[in-house]
Amino acid sequence: MTKTPVILKDFAKGLWQENPVFRLLIGMCPTLAVTSQAQNGLAMGLATSFTLIASSTIVSIFRKLIPKEVRIPSYILIIATFVTIVSLYLQAKFPDISKDLGPYIPLIIVNCLILGRQEVFASKNPTHRAAADALGMGLGFTISLVALGMVRELLGSGTIFSFKVLGDGFRPWIIMLTPPGAFLSLGLMLGMINIIDRLLKGKS
Amino acid sequence: MKKGLKITLTLTLIAVLSGAILAEVYKVTVEDIKANQKKEIEEAVFSVLPGAKEYKRETRGSREFFKCFDDKAELRGIAFVAEGIGYQDIIKVVVGVDSGLSKITGIRVIAHNETPGLGAKISEGWFEEQFKGLSAAVRLDLVKGEPDKKNQIQAITGATISSQALVDIINKEIEDIKKHKVGNCD
């Protein structure tokens, strides 16, 4: 383990050990809200990752110039700027995605995942490590959203990424597409992740 | 004092930079965004009025509507946005009627927030298709199961309230558009 380069470790921890959704339980609002379809989960994951990577890089570059007392307002300003850019870009180039994600795009600003990474990591580490950390966290977040989206879409409409998977004999569990389904499926998935984690730990 | 100055300077600098960057990005994207919004209305209007190639936005009183013309610049009909409360939120639907206001030429639900998998089916093609060609002279009725009379709409299974809400909205707004005497009647 000691031989793994630091930067790779920073990247990899976001995928499983410190997966933002399944382990750290942050950024839950978009996780639950947009995952009635895998595609929307992917779009939200990518939008959040972009904002996270951009903000982390900028914050890390200027980490010595930003006074401690106003670091939180400064981070929020930087994040809000990038989120507005994402929002305008989506409205211009991908109006359908923009319409689907709707009010949840501006909420990326207050996603605790992004602000949390600035506070815990980017403001204290050199730029290349901050970028690697952001990339890993963003990817971990995106994978979690897509996974939850796939489960809900499969059970709720019998499709994955809009491709029909389950035959006509399958009666969709409509509840999976509604808010209660979102809470229930995420709760059960957390349980499963815990079991898998315990098995992995038991082996090693 | 020095500290206060540094804090103020940093925040101002970030705010100014952010404003400047966003202004530039906005300038680049605003054309596309406006074009997308226009395209959305256009697509909806043309889809509810087959044969329409051109439209003109007009208002009479508080009522806004689109006069639609075909390629020979002849009036094909009127399209308008109808709006009302569905099961839990507002439903917006574009309705097309012919120039004599006697027939519905088509509808297209453009915004709603109904239950996914149930009420949300109001925006599916087969449900919208039912309205095509129905008379605008009498009120539409909602029935469960196959329609057996004229001007009946088959409700979505498990979503009678959403279906009823949409039918009510369309009935009410067609009345309203008739009151404003748009189209060939004027």
Place this chain on the structure above:
Amino acid sequence: MIKELILVFVAAVLVNNFVLKYFLGICPFLGVSDNLHSAVSMGFATTFVMSITAPVAWCIKHFVLDKLGLPFLEYVCFIIVIASLVQFVEMVIKKFYPALHQAMGIYLPLITTNCAILFMALQLVLREYSLLRSIVFGFGSGLGFTLAITIMAGIREEIEFCDVPRCLKGPGITLIIAGLLALIFVGLGGLIKVN
């Protein structure tokens, strides 16, 4: 007029409950709901900030952003307003109501990153609410949040003594309870009908 305001209020508290329908404020909903007292304090602190944010956001939108033609600064402006308001409210309470500050002081800074508040500010603009409606909407949304988090805390205090499967302990079972609560609130969907 009054009827409309009541409708906006009921819709915000029950039918379109921010937590259980729109998934807003999930972080405090999961994090601060382990005991009843802190849940109620968090709820009221949030309601308080939301009731003030609503009219301020409305004024910023109508008197500043629209007048100057700067729609793209909406997100940035609103989040600054919320962050400053939270700070300001904290200072005022600390100065004049020290007892109240002791009770909900630690929750105030957390409110800035509660997405319910930013969502509320953006929605009242999007839905073109009047000033009065916005205030009712802000207050109602806050109460809806308080209601959800209080119910949750009450249930979780009982769950403490139950035998929960090991893998679901903590957040897992909380989310499943939230799902069942959301199911109840779905049933409230037909509570209001406007025609």
